[in-house]
Amino acid sequence: MENIRKAEELDFERIAEIEIFNYRLNFYPIFRNDEFYFGELSVSKKAEEYRKNPEGFFVYDDGTVKGFVFVSGKQINKLFVEPVLQGNSIGAKLLDFAVSEMKADFLWALEKNKKAIAFYERNGFHLSGERKPEEDTSEYLVKMIK
DSSP states (O other): OTTEEEOOGGGHHHHHHHHHHHIIIIIHHHHOOHHIIIIIOOHHHHHHHHHHSOTTEEEEESSSEEEEEEEETTEEEEEEEOGGGTTSSHHHHHHHHHHHTTOOOEEEEETTOHHHHHHHHHTTOEEEEEEEEOTTSSOEEEEEEO
């Protein structure tokens, strides 16, 4: 698919940056954990973690890496787009790639992340009715299927 390619070694700093910005923007207001979001989460640590196991990462790159998807088996584990670039179909293209090229057909979304759930619904996923606790929190994840 146009502009989507397998992530390379040099992409993981950018992937980590995109993910951490999204975590702080979307999840910090729910969890309010300063120690985690502004201490434990760091671009260098996250990039190093991904370099150790790079399989399943794909980036949207039109000259600049603007988003990524991480697929494991048939599950979409992560899909993030640079926050200032959301609304430009980058996420939809990454999602379509994961489904059509990687045969992914489900994901788990944070129940309170209504924006993400609405995005996935607009792009052909629906709530399965299944939910599970988010590890080490009082929040829940909901399963979405294609």
